[in-house]
Amino acid sequence: TQLLEQSPQFLSIQEGENLTVYCNSSSVFSSLQWYRQEPGEGPVLLVTVVTGGEVKKLKRLTFQFGDARKDSSLHITAAQPGDTGLYLCAGERDTGRRALTFGSGTRLQVQP
Amino acid sequence: KAGVTQTPRYLIKTRGQQVTLSCSPISGHRSVSWYQQTPGQGLQFLFEYFSETQRNKGNFPGRFSGRQFSNSRSEMNVSTLELGDSALYLCASSFSGGLSYEQYFGPGTRLTVT
Numbered sequence: 001t002q003l004l005e006q007s008p009q010f011l012s013i014q015e016g017e018n019l020t021v022y023c024n025s026s027s028v029f030s031s032l033q034w035y036r037q038e039p040g041e042g043p044v045l046l047v048t049v050v051t052g053g054e055v056k057k058l059k060r061l062t063f064q065f066g067d068a069r070k071d072s073s074l075h076i077t078a079a080q081p082g083d084t085g086l087y088l089c090a091g092e093r094d095t096g097r098r099a100l101t102f103g104s105g106t107r108l109q110v111q112p
Numbered sequence: 113k114a115g116v117t118q119t120p121r122y123l124i125k126t127r128g129q130q131v132t133l134s135c136s137p138i139s140g141h142r143s144v145s146w147y148q149q150t151p152g153q154g155l156q157f158l159f160e161y162f163s164e165t166q167r168n169k170g171n172f173p174g175r176f177s178g179r180q181f182s183n184s185r186s187e188m189n190v191s192t193l194e195l196g197d198s199a200l201y202l203c204a205s206s207f208s209g210g211l212s213y214e215q216y217f218g219p220g221t222r223l224t225v226t
Binding site (some may be wrong): 044048103109 | 116143145147154155157160165168202204206213214215216217218219220222
């Protein structure tokens with residue numbers, strides 16, 4: 001069982017559509033990050049959220065951290081083909097040691 | 113600042129051989145982590161080094177080992193390669209002193225074991 005569950009696992013949409021990706025856990029995280037990975041490359045950090053209820057916007061991407069710091073969502077408005085990639089959430093638990101737990105990922109394909 | 117670099121980018125090895133992968137972190141980052149990424153298992157944590165000491169370790173067999181040098185560069189070694197070791201090996205560096213533990217990844221080394 002994954003500590004961080006992402007849904008959906010796969011998403012294929014048309015350019016211009018909106019979408020939301022979810023990252024859920026039963027554990028509390030001190031911070032949560034979202035990454036995007038393109039084929040053959042390493043993940044690239046998009047955003048970090050640290051406060052329960054926090055909302056951050058990055059152009060057409062909106063990230064939200066749940067009030068209880070157990071879940072997060074990524075919403076993309078008017079998706080473009082350049083948004084295609086693997087989206088990964090990763091959480092840091094407040095265990096006193098610095099380590100990240102990654103979700104299984106959501107593979108997004110945006111068709112032109 | 114230059115990003116995280118990994119060498120080589122691609123590697124083909126035969127079962128039973130050993131391999132060494134190299135990672136140079138972002139300047140000023142003292143923490144280096146290694147991950148294995150496969151289609152079936154996703155991104156799995158191997159180990160983390162900080163100031164030349166292994167600070168955290170994932171659930172991988174002892175065939176997987178690493179080290180970090182005084183300039184923070186790190187190497188990862190896999191001995192007695194198995195077919196299942198075929199994967200993208202990612203190195204990530206972090207500042208480790210901030211409020212949150214953000215990882216900056218290199219492009220990875222694609223290892224194929226035949």
